[in-house]
Amino acid sequence: MAEFNTHILVCGGTGCKASQSDLLKANLKNRLADHGLQNEVQVLQTGCFGFCEKGPIVKIQPDNTFYVSVEPKDAIEIVDEHILKGRKVEHLLFKDPKNDKRVDDSKQMDFYKKQVRIALRNCGFINPENIDEYIGNDGYAALGTCLENYKPTEVIDLIKKSGLRGRGGGGFPTGLKWEITNKVEADQKYVVCNADEGDPGAFMDRSILEGDPHSVIEAMAICGYCIGASKGLVYIRAEYPLAIKRLKVALEQAAEYGLLGKNILGSDFNFEIEIRYGAGAFVCGEETALIHSMEGLRGEPTFKPPFPSESGYMGKPTNVNNVETFANIPPIINKGADWFASIGTEKSKGTKVFALAGKINNVGLIEVPMGITLREVIYDIGGGIKDGKEFKAVQTGGPSGGCLTKDFLDTPIDYDNLLAAGSMMGSGGMIVMDEDDCMVSIAKFYLEFTLDESCGKCTPCRIGNKRLYEILDKISQGKGTNEDLDKLRLLSQVIKDSSLCGLGQTSPNPVLSTLDHFMDEYVAHVDHHKCPAGQCKALLSYHIDEEKCTGCTLCFRNCPVGAISGEKRGPHYIDQSLCIKCGICLEKCKFDAVKIA
Amino acid sequence: MTKIKLAEKTIELIKSVCTQFGNKESELINVLHQIQSKLGYLPAEVQEVIAAELNMSVAKVYGVVTFYSFFTMLPQGEHPISICMGTACYVRGGEKVLHEFKRHLGIEVGQTTADGKFSLSCLRCVGACGLAPVVLVGEKVYGRVSPQQVSKIIAEYQEGCVNVQTA
Ligand SMILES: Cc1cc2nc3c(=O)[nH]c(=O)nc-3n(C[C@H](O)[C@H](O)[C@H](O)COP(=O)(O)O)c2cc1C
Ligand code: SF4
Ligand code: FES
Numbered sequence: 001m002a003e004f005n006t007h008i009l010v011c012g013g014t015g016c017k018a019s020q021s022d023l024l025k026a027n028l029k030n031r032l033a034d035h036g037l038q039n040e041v042q043v044l045q046t047g048c049f050g051f052c053e054k055g056p057i058v059k060i061q062p063d064n065t066f067y068v069s070v071e072p073k074d075a076i077e078i079v080d081e082h083i084l085k086g087r088k089v090e091h092l093l094f095k096d097p098k099n100d101k102r103v104d105d106s107k108q109m110d111f112y113k114k115q116v117r118i119a120l121r122n123c124g125f126i127n128p129e130n131i132d133e134y135i136g137n138d139g140y141a142a143l144g145t146c147l148e149n150y151k152p153t154e155v156i157d158l159i160k161k162s163g164l165r166g167r168g169g170g171g172f173p174t175g176l177k178w179e180i181t182n183k184v185e186a187d188q189k190y191v192v193c194n195a196d197e198g199d200p201g202a203f204m205d206r207s208i209l210e211g212d213p214h215s216v217i218e219a220m221a222i223c224g225y226c227i228g229a230s231k232g233l234v235y236i237r238a239e240y241p242l243a244i245k246r247l248k249v250a251l252e253q254a255a256e257y258g259l260l261g262k263n264i265l266g267s268d269f270n271f272e273i274e275i276r277y278g279a280g281a282f283v284c285g286e287e288t289a290l291i292h293s294m295e296g297l298r299g300e301p302t303f304k305p306p307f308p309s310e311s312g313y314m315g316k317p318t319n320v321n322n323v324e325t326f327a328n329i330p331p332i333i334n335k336g337a338d339w340f341a342s343i344g345t346e347k348s349k350g351t352k353v354f355a356l357a358g359k360i361n362n363v364g365l366i367e368v369p370m371g372i373t374l375r376e377v378i379y380d381i382g383g384g385i386k387d388g389k390e391f392k393a394v395q396t397g398g399p400s401g402g403c404l405t406k407d408f409l410d411t412p413i414d415y416d417n418l419l420a421a422g423s424m425m426g427s428g429g430m431i432v433m434d435e436d437d438c439m440v441s442i443a444k445f446y447l448e449f450t451l452d453e454s455c456g457k458c459t460p461c462r463i464g465n466k467r468l469y470e471i472l473d474k475i476s477q478g479k480g481t482n483e484d485l486d487k488l489r490l491l492s493q494v495i496k497d498s499s500l501c502g503l504g505q506t507s508p509n510p511v512l513s514t515l516d517h518f519m520d521e522y523v524a525h526v527d528h529h530k531c532p533a534g535q536c537k538a539l540l541s542y543h544i545d546e547e548k549c550t551g552c553t554l555c556f557r558n559c560p561v562g563a564i565s566g567e568k569r570g571p572h573y574i575d576q577s578l579c580i581k582c583g584i585c586l587e588k589c590k591f592d593a594v595k596i597a
Numbered sequence: 598m599t600k601i602k603l604a605e606k607t608i609e610l611i612k613s614v615c616t617q618f619g620n621k622e623s624e625l626i627n628v629l630h631q632i633q634s635k636l637g638y639l640p641a642e643v644q645e646v647i648a649a650e651l652n653m654s655v656a657k658v659y660g661v662v663t664f665y666s667f668f669t670m671l672p673q674g675e676h677p678i679s680i681c682m683g684t685a686c687y688v689r690g691g692e693k694v695l696h697e698f699k700r701h702l703g704i705e706v707g708q709t710t711a712d713g714k715f716s717l718s719c720l721r722c723v724g725a726c727g728l729a730p731v732v733l734v735g736e737k738v739y740g741r742v743s744p745q746q747v748s749k750i751i752a753e754y755q756e757g758c759v760n761v762q763t764a
Contacts, residue, residue, distance in 0.1 A: 014724035018731075018738035052727030200721035201684030207724070238630060238667055239720065277630055279665030282721075296625035298664040357685035357726040364727060395684070431684045445687055449721075455664070558745060560697065580700075582693055582744055 004042035006083065009059040011124065013048030013210060014203070014242060016055040020072050021045075024056055027075030032083070041083055047211015047246075049124035050365040051111055054094065059106065059124070066106040067092040097361070097383060110380050111362050116343060118351050119167075119327035120367045123211030128246050131253040134214040140259055142333035143218050143225075147267040152226040156182060159226075159329070161337035163349030168194055168285075168322030169400070169427050170502075171348075171415040181227040181309040181319040189229035190318040191220050192308075193326055194290060195236040195243070198282035199398030200449060202429035204353040205323035207365050209236070209243035212327065213250035217273060219326035221260065222333070224271045227319050232273040235290050239280065247275060282399075282453035286501050287312075287320040289455070300455045301501035322427065324353055344370035348414035352425065358394075358432040359386045368413075375409040378432060389434040393517070397426030399446045399453075400506030402513025403439070422513045424506075438535035439518040440525055444472040446510040454503065461504030464495040468511060475522065477538040478529035485522055489515060534596045537581045541597050544585075546571040548593035555585035555594065603642050610635060611643060615650035622653050625661055629668055638669050674709045674716035676754045678702075681731040683722030690744070691730040695719065697747035698732075714754070 010016075010025045028043045049057045054068035060082060067078065070092055081087045093102040094109060106112050117123075126133035134140070146155050160175030181189065193216060197205040209216060220232040236244055251273055254260045262270045276294045283289050284299035291313050293299035312318025328350060332340045341349050348370040354377070357363045361383035368377060374394060378384065385391050393403040402423035404411075411417050415425050433442065447469045456462045471488055474480050492508030499505045515522065524530045531539040544555070544564075551569040563579040566572030574585070586594040603611075614631045618624035628647060633639050639662050641655075648655040662668045680686075680695045699705060702715055709716040725731050728740025732750065739750060 015727045015740075018725045018728060018740055052725070055727060198721075200682070201686070201726060203722060203724035203726065239723070277626065278667075279626060279630070280667035280720075281665050293626065296621075296623040296627075296661070298660055355685075355726065357729065358688045363685070363729070398684070429684065431688060433688060437688055442688075445684070452666075560700070560744065560748075580696075582696070584744055 004040060006041045007061045008041060008043045008078070008083075009046045009061065009124070010043060011047075011049050011055060011057040012045035012128075012242075013052070013055075013207060015048070015052040016057060017242070019056050021056040023072040024058070024070060024075055027072050028058075028079060031075050031079040035079065035084065037079075037083065044127045045129075046126060047123040047128050048207040048365055049106075050115075050120070050207075050367075051106075051109075051362065052364040053362045057124075058092075064105050064107070066094060066104065066109070068094045110383065111364070111366075114372065114376055114381055115367050116351050116369045117367050118331050118340075118343075119208060119215075119324050119353055120211070120365070121331065122215065123207060123365075126212070128211055128213055129249045131214060131250065131257060134212070138330070138334055139214055140218055142330035143221050143259065144265055145333055146222050146225055147265050147269055152182060152228065153179075155222065155226050155333070158337050159332060162332045162340040163337075163344075163347075164325065164328055164332060164340065165348065165415065166322055167324035167328070167352065167427065169397070169425065171425060174321065174325055177309065177319060177321070178223060178226050180307075181229075181317050184310055184317040186317050188231070188314075188316045189227055190313045190316055191223045191227065191229045191232040192287075192290070192294075192313065192318055192320045193220055193232065193234040193323060194285065194287065194320055195234055195240075195323045196278050196285040196290060197237060197240075197323075197427065198285040198453075199427050199429040201357055201431055202355045202398060202427055204355050204365065204428045206240050206243045208323050208327050208353075209240070210246055213243075213247045214254065215330055216247075216323055216326045217250055217254050217260070219329035220273060221264065221271045222329055223319060223321065223326070225269050227317075229319070230270045230272070232271060233276050233294060233313065234273060235276045235278060235284075235294055237278045237280070244275065244277075251275075281455075282449070283455045283501070283503050286503060289501070290320065291318065298455070300457050301503070303500060324428070345412060345414045347416055352413070352428060354396075354428045354430040356382055356430050356432070358430075359389065359434040359437070360384070360432040361386055370414045371412040373410050373412055374404060377413070377430070378409070382432065385432065385434050389436065391432070392435055392437060393433045393439070395423075395431040395433065395442070395510075396429065397424035397506075397509070398429045399449050400424060400502065400509055401426045401429075402509050403433075403442070403517055405517045422509075422516060424509075436533050436535070438476075438531050438533035439514040439521050440472060440476050440531070441533075441535050443511045443514045444469065444476060447472060447507070450503070450507040454507075458498070458500045458504055460495045460498040461500075461507065464491055465504075465507055467491060468495070468508065472511070475525045476531070476536045478525060478536070480522075480526040482526060485515070485526065540581065541576060542574050542579060542581065542583070542585060543595050543597055544572050544574060545593045545595055548591050550591055550593075552590070554588050554590065558584050558588045560584065601640060601642055603646070607636065607643075608646055611646045612650055615647065620651055622651050625651060625653070625658065626665075629658075629662065633668060638672050640670055671707075672709065672713075675714050676734050677716045677718065679718045679720045679733040681721070681723050681725075681729070681733070682719040683726065683729075685722065685726035686730040689729040693744045694730050694732060694742050694747060697744040698751075701748055701751055715751070 058067040058070045164174045165171040284293045289299040289301040308318040353367045549571045556564045563575045644658045648658045732739045
């Protein structure tokens with residue numbers, strides 16, 4: 001095998017692949033071959049680096065140079081300048097927005113400085129399709145240690161001591177869950193990895209599976225050893241083709257190396273893993289629904305108890321954990337419970353991965369210690385709000401969560417603080433909103449999602465949410481009344497109290513939290529028939545200020561329905577009967593002449 | 598609704614997929630995934646054959662097919678267009694983009710154009726939130742799509758050439 005002394009790492013996450021990182025990789029390889037360097041410089045495709053905003057990302061090792069927004073055509077310059085002549089390609093380096101200086105080492109970037117990477121430790125560093133690279137980074141050492149040195153109960157004690165809590169949303173202590181399943185007697189038990197990731201706008205679990213599938217496989221095997229299961233199942237969304245592919249490759253390699261299968265590492269422990277596919281139903285992330293779906297049924301939740309740990313898949317004791325929860329296990333065993341427990345807050349240990357998105361400069365995947373403040377996440381890591389706009393709120397917990405406002409910018413993020421603030425940790429979606437986002441519309445957006453996704457089993461969830469949605473719709477049309485506002489609250493409470501599963505019980509949260517924090521916006525819609533953010537179409541009309549209009553015709557040329565007329569260099573007008581209120585003219589006008597009324 | 602008569606070959610294919618999964622009821626979802634990937638959609642006639650093969654009622658198969666949004670009983674257009682309606686795309690204007698697609702194609706979500714060329718659907722987060730708002734045409738991902746680009750994207754496929762640069 002060739003000995004490589006330089007490695008070019010190209011991001012192969014979904015976002016970067018969408019920006020032609022495959023072609024970039026091929027171009028790099030070709031250029032290297034042109035110079036006869038194919039045996040000295042290796043081109044690797046890794047998982048997500050996290051800095052999706054500026055993808056595709058290319059990193060060169062050993063010198064750690066970090067190139068951003070690399071296009072396929074830049075391959076030639078990277079090879080000819082950096083690889084051959086040792087000169088960094090200036091214009092591809094990240095420019096620090098604070099001082100306009102180019103930064104060449106990712107460790108110096110604000111985006112990475114405050115991050116602590118445990119679950120994402122290998123994402124962007126190793127080739128996920130090569131088990132040797134995982135093993136080279138302490139991979140499968142934890143499994144080996146467990147099988148050789150520890151009894152199952154000892155491993156469980158270690159996990160309990162670490163304080164790890166479930167990352168799928170609920171935050172249940174992982175060690176305790178394993179212990180409960182361990183204690184149930186049965187001829188067959190199952191380990192299930194929940195990779196359904198239903199929160200719209202979140203991509204943590206997929207990135208882990210795409211970037212480091214072996215860490216999940218290793219952890220599932222450890223879990224199997226602890227609870228006494230010889231079978232594992234990964235329930236993954238069919239919409240994640242790349243994650244599925246990488247997982248399959250990893251499973252084959254692990255079996256080939258004897259890390260899955262019979263008598264693993266010479267012990268008498270047997271473990272195998274199968275993949276099960278979801279088919280696009282958010283409620284299937286709920287564990288009882290997930291189990292029914294794996295059994296080939298409609299994914300409808302059932303009443304707990306019995307909990308899956310007593311009676312789960314095929315009626316057997318089943319331990320369900322989230323992808324990120326699993327990814328934390330090997331480092332805890334390798335580095336010790338005390339190390340893990342030293343990170344985070346009193347009741348929330350370790351780190352949390354967030355998919356940071358929305359109106360923020362650095363969209364991406366981040367892993368931060370519990371206890372970090374929102375301000376640090378948004379302004380230091382996230383680089384602040386896009387286009388210099390004003391921060392309004394951040395939504396965590398997806399359709400089950402709530403909004404956090406300016407007042408919470410300095411609250412340390414952990415399970416309990418977020419709950420107390422009327423939101424929740426959720427699985428890690430973090431959507432930033434600015435002054436242009438209408439909170440009534442946001443609540444409506446989430447409700448629409450819930451309506452789509454409710455399984456329909458319970459009346460409050462199926463019909464109650466529909467009524468909530470209708471009231472919100474009425475308000476966004478400017479037809480709401482004060483009585484409607486009271487009804488929203490009352491109905492929300494009823495739905496929360498009387499739904500069977502977590503979906504129904506949390507579905508009114510976006511409504512309640514916007515009512516709590518943004519009552520003024522609701523009042524503006526109801527009393528003044530105005531949408532302060534200028535989002536609710538029924539409540540606004542576009543006009544052109546004659547004084548400011550220079551007659552540049554840009555709006556005229558961009559209006560998709562031809563509603564704008566006027567002479568060149570003369571003032572323009574909008575025909576209200578044709579206008580579809582798309583707002584393109586407003587975005588396009590360079591003279592601030594288009595106004596919303 | 599008029600019944601389609603399945604070709605002998607199609608019936609054979611369905612049967613072989615069912616056998617591959619041991620004709621087990623619990624494998625229904627896997628069977629449906631496989632068959633949809635081969636046939637493109639799951640009309641009632643196909644569900645009937647599956648039900649018979651797995652020895653379960655057609656109602657149960659239908660119940661599962663309609664429960665999951667990934668399964669469809671209608672044929673997709675030659676170029677299926679999916680608009681991401683995940684939260685990240687929504688706050689960056691995904692709804693406006695969707696609106697433009699509806700307007701240009703003259704169809705609603707879940708429908709196919711009369712010439713069978715395009716169908717329109719929504720999905721939730723494709724994992725490229727950094728490129729929001731995101732549109733998929735077939736497997737191709739378009740990032741940072743503005744409402745003005747919509748007509749250009751459609752035109753690409755109408756002429757049958759696929760090479761417009763985006764993002
Ligand atoms: C409506 C609903 C959706 C859920 N979606 C997910 C999901 O997408 N991924 C996940 O890991 N857990 C999800 N959960 C939580 C699971 O039911 C379960 O608590 C979790 O997988 C347990 O793993 P953990 O203890 O490692 O977090 C969801 C729960 C509910 C009520
Ligand atoms: S609360 Fe909603 S999603 Fe949950 S079981 Fe009831 S109807 Fe289904
Ligand atoms: S929300 Fe659209 S790609 Fe994530």
